Amino acid sequence: MFADYLRIAIRSLVKRKMRTYLTMIGIFIGIAAVVSLIGLGQGLRIAITSQFGILGTDILSVQASGTSFGPPGSGAVTPITKDLIDKIEKINGVDIAFARYIESGTMEFNDEQAIGLAVSVPEGDKRKIIEKMLNLKTEQGRLLRDDDTKGVVLGNDFKKDDTFGRGISSGDKILLNDIEFRVVGILEKKGSFMFDQSVLVNEQSMIDFLETDEDEVDIIAVKVKNEREIDAVKERIEKLLRKERDVDIGEEDFEVQSPQAMLESLDSALFAVQLFITIIALISLLVGGIGIMNTMYTAVLERTKEIGIMKSIGARNRTIFTLFFIESGLLGMVGGIIGIILGMIFAYGLAAIGRLVLGADLIQASIGFNLIIGALAFSFVLGTIFGVLPAIRASKLNPVDSLRATK
Amino acid sequence: MVKRNHKPIIELRNVWKIYKMGEVKLAALSGLNLEVRKGEFVSIMGPSGSGKSTAMNMIGCLDVPTKGHIFLESKDISTLSESNLAQIRGRKIGFVFQQFNLIPTLSAAENIMLPMIFQNIPKYERVERARKLLKMVDLGGRIYHKPTELSGGEQQRVAIARSLSNNPEVVLADEPTGNLDSKTGRTVIDFLKKLNREEGKTIVMVTHDESIAKKADRTEYLLDGKIVKTLKNSVKKRK
Numbered sequence: 001m002f003a004d005y006l007r008i009a010i011r012s013l014v015k016r017k018m019r020t021y022l023t024m025i026g027i028f029i030g031i032a033a034v035v036s037l038i039g040l041g042q043g044l045r046i047a048i049t050s051q052f053g054i055l056g057t058d059i060l061s062v063q064a065s066g067t068s069f070g071p072p073g074s075g076a077v078t079p080i081t082k083d084l085i086d087k088i089e090k091i092n093g094v095d096i097a098f099a100r101y102i103e104s105g106t107m108e109f110n111d112e113q114a115i116g117l118a119v120s121v122p123e124g125d126k127r128k129i130i131e132k133m134l135n136l137k138t139e140q141g142r143l144l145r146d147d148d149t150k151g152v153v154l155g156n157d158f159k160k161d162d163t164f165g166r167g168i169s170s171g172d173k174i175l176l177n178d179i180e181f182r183v184v185g186i187l188e189k190k191g192s193f194m195f196d197q198s199v200l201v202n203e204q205s206m207i208d209f210l211e212t213d214e215d216e217v218d219i220i221a222v223k224v225k226n227e228r229e230i231d232a233v234k235e236r237i238e239k240l241l242r243k244e245r246d247v248d249i250g251e252e253d254f255e256v257q258s259p260q261a262m263l264e265s266l267d268s269a270l271f272a273v274q275l276f277i278t279i280i281a282l283i284s285l286l287v288g289g290i291g292i293m294n295t296m297y298t299a300v301l302e303r304t305k306e307i308g309i310m311k312s313i314g315a316r317n318r319t320i321f322t323l324f325f326i327e328s329g330l331l332g333m334v335g336g337i338i339g340i341i342l343g344m345i346f347a348y349g350l351a352a353i354g355r356l357v358l359g360a361d362l363i364q365a366s367i368g369f370n371l372i373i374g375a376l377a378f379s380f381v382l383g384t385i386f387g388v389l390p391a392i393r394a395s396k397l398n399p400v401d402s403l404r405a406t407k
Numbered sequence: 408m409v410k411r412n413h414k415p416i417i418e419l420r421n422v423w424k425i426y427k428m429g430e431v432k433l434a435a436l437s438g439l440n441l442e443v444r445k446g447e448f449v450s451i452m453g454p455s456g457s458g459k460s461t462a463m464n465m466i467g468c469l470d471v472p473t474k475g476h477i478f479l480e481s482k483d484i485s486t487l488s489e490s491n492l493a494q495i496r497g498r499k500i501g502f503v504f505q506q507f508n509l510i511p512t513l514s515a516a517e518n519i520m521l522p523m524i525f526q527n528i529p530k531y532e533r534v535e536r537a538r539k540l541l542k543m544v545d546l547g548g549r550i551y552h553k554p555t556e557l558s559g560g561e562q563q564r565v566a567i568a569r570s571l572s573n574n575p576e577v578v579l580a581d582e583p584t585g586n587l588d589s590k591t592g593r594t595v596i597d598f599l600k601k602l603n604r605e606e607g608k609t610i611v612m613v614t615h616d617e618s619i620a621k622k623a624d625r626t627e628y629l630l631d632g633k634i635v636k637t638l639k640n641s642v643k644k645r646k
Contacts, residue, residue: 004524011512309508312469313569314497314525316490399469399489403508 002326005319009327012299023295024335026288027382031339031375033281036347038371041274043351043364045267058095058227059133060234062088062220062241065255078245078253079216087240088222093233095225096129098122099217101203103210108175109164118176118210120203121153129223134195141170141185144202150209152181153200156189176201179209230258285379288335289386296328296390300397307394308402317395324391325384332383336376343367343375415478416576416609417443417466422475422485424461424632435461436472437632445576448603448610450620453629459613460581462629466611467500467579468492480576497525501570503599505582507562509554515541515565516550522572540568544598560591567598571608578602580612584619596622 013020062084064077088097101120106113121127123146130136136143144153158168168174172183176199190196206212224233237256247253300307307320315323347365424436435458443449443466453459464470465477468484471492477485484495502508509518519537528536541547544564554562563583570578580599584592596619602608612623620626621640628636 001524001527004530008513008521015512305508306510309510310521310525311493312467312496312502312508313522314493314573316493316525318490319493319525400464403469403504 005323005326006330009323009330012303012327013330016299019295019298020331023288023291023331024338026291027285027332027335027379028288028339028342030281030285030288031336031379032342032346033284034278035340035343035367035371035375036350036365037277037281038274039343039347039365039367040350041270042368042371043347043366045270046364046366058224058230060222060224060230060237060256060258062097062222062237062254062256063218065253079213080218080220080254081215082217083215084241084244085217085220087244088220088237091233091236091240093225093229093236095223096126097220097222098126098130099203100219100221101206101212101216102218103206103212105177105210106175107163107199108178109168109172110166112164114163116176116199117197118152118199118201118206120206120212121200122203130221133223136200137188138170138185139188141183143185144200145184146202148182148184148202149205150179150181151184151202151205152176153185153187154183155187155196155198157196159186177210234258285382289332289382292328292331292383293386293390295331296324296387297393299327300324300390300394303394304397304402304405307397308399308405311397311399312403320397321391321395324394325387328387328391329380329384331387333376333380335383336379339379340372340375414445414481415442416445416480417441417611418476418478418481419462419465420476420478422462422465422472422477424458424465424470425473434632436465438475439629439633441627441634443577443609443611445609446603446607447625448600448612448623450612450614450623450626451629452613452615452617452620452626454615457629458632459629461632463579463581463611463613466577467502468496497522498573499576501573501575501578503563503566503570503578503580503583505585507554507559507566507586509562509565509569511554514551514553515546515557515568518554518565519569519572522569526573528573536572537568540571541565543571544568558591559587560594563587563591563595564598567595567602571602571606575608577609577611580610582614583612584614584616592616592619 062080064080082099085097085099088094099120099122103118104115105118107116108114121144122130127144127146131143138153139156141153144151152174154168157163161167168183168186170183170185173180174183175181181201187195187198201210207214222233222237224230234256238252241254241256242249242252245253310320310323344365344367347367351365419439419441422436422439423434426433426435439458439462441462451459451462461470465472468479468487469492471487472485475485476483479495479499484492487495496502510521513521516534516537519540520533523533523536538547538550541550544567546561546564546568549557549561549565554565557565563586567578578599583595583599587595599610599612600622603610610623612620614620623640626638626640627634628638
């Protein structure tokens with residue numbers, strides 16, 4: 001019988017299209033706000049998580065402060081020297097440490113030029129470790145070997161025609177800072193530009209051919225033996241660096257961070273933003289809910305006669321309640337559906353604009369199944385909660401009096 | 408011709424309905440006694456304010472008396488809850504109103520099916536019965552029409568069809584011709600007559616039109632909430 005009641009409720013809503021839409025606006029603005037902002041927040045989290053590249057609870061990164069993960073910024077920053085790596089490795093609790101050089105330069109292929117970011121891969125035993133840590137796998141060709149002095153492994157995005165008008169495949173020759181390199185492999189797609197647009201070159205090749213200064217290490221990645229000791233190890237590294245670089249506590253010109261900790265601080269910042277937005281959205285949903293209540297009370301007044309008729313032909317109080325209850329639930333749920341669609345359009349639209357303007361996947365939207373189902377259930381519940389009182393009012397109407405009503 | 412049963416299907420025993428208007432008490436019914444036997448066609452006449460509609464509401468289980476008893480098929484309904492009354496209305500009673508009272512958003516067939524939905528009758532049966540009933544009131548071609556697309560007479564015939572959807576014992580008609588011109592009114596009354604004769608339905612009709620009232624087997628005259636006169640009509644004999 002539910003299907004029949006549903007049909008009757010839909011008829012009543014469709015009959016009063018304008019009011020139905022106006023009532024739903026309150027709901028769908030709120031739902032759209034929640035969906036798009038949570039979606040963008042989650043997308044941002046995914047984007048940032050993958051930017052770190054190295055992620056693990058047992059990894060620390062050491063870099064001169066002032067620099068970002070990009071190419072070295074201001075010249076005033078005292079660079080991290082290569083000799084520190086050996087010293088760090090001798091610290092109690094450190095498993096291994098290696099340098100990562102990042103160098104920007106020109107790339108040329110198919111007679112077209114672009115700016116690229118070359119990232120170093122250490123030689124020897126450390127290569128295996130970093131390959132494992134970053135979970136590097138190739139889709140074409142193979143990963144770098146120690147003897148690939150002029151070899152390069154490219155991210156998956158270079159397979160596409162976008163950058164050079166023609167996709168690159170393994171075996172092709174490209175120019176890095178006007179020096180010819182052979183593409184030995186193409187990485188699997190990872191979904192983050194850090195990987196998909198990466199240009200991996202052996203450490204020694206970067207120093208030999210790409211004018212990378214050996215004593216300007218961009219990041220030292222440190223793997224600790226035991227992740228529970230990560231804070232103690234961090235302090236030991238900081239102590240060493242203070243001594244080596246001759247700075248006092250509080251005046252450090254370097255940073256030792258664990259990506260995990262950074263992610264956590266990001267999460268808490270993101271959480272604060274999302275909480276704030278959610279509260280605003282909840283207020284808007286509350287107002288929307290009151291709108292539903294108002295509409296339903298009006299409907300009860302307006303359909304008093306109809307209620308009387310239904311009661312005279314055998315509708316019980318429960319039946320009338322159900323009819324109105326379904327109607328308000330539908331108002332909520334349809335409002336929710338529109339809200340979810342709008343929210344998705346907004347979030348993905350913003351992500352697309354971000355991609356166009358920034359040329360990178362920094363703004364991502366991720367609207368999961370859970371978020372959609374949650375929003376849908378929430379809007380339905382909202383509709384029914386605010387529909388309960390009007391529905392009770394409708395069901396309690398006296399049949400004789402309501403039949404006498406003019407409308 | 409259906410054989411008439413002498414056992415009353417409806418019995419009102421000393422029924423009072425008193426409305427409180429502030430301090431003033433107003434008796435709409437003051438000790439009404441009425442018996443309707445199965446298969447009878449009874450009309451109730453009286454000036455406005457005489458308690459006709461209140462009596463109708465009592466018989467139709469829309470309202471309960473302040474005092475007294477109402478028996479429907481020997482069952483006392485004067486003390487039942489609204490939920491039980493609704494069940495009785497849905498199963499045993501069919502209403503035909505002066506203002507037709509169809510649901511405007513539903514088609515003719517859907518209006519007829521609505522009382523069946525309330526009684527949880529399966530869909531195929533509902534559709535089948537609605538079609539038959541519409542045919543019976545000569546509206547077989549108006550299944551999908553909304554009330555606003557039908558004339559007054561057609562709407563009232565849909566309402567009659569609706570009153571029969573759960574095959575009730577009793578059909579209550581409250582001024583069924585009040586909103587119709589006399590010619591259309593007569594066809595509507597003819598349908599009620601036909602129901603009474605061919606289907607053996609018990610019909611109670613409120614009207615203030617003497618010529619309409621005479622179509623019934625018997626006319627009860629109501630004044631100040633009491634029956635003041637009973638008249639046996641001899642329509643059939645005159646033929």
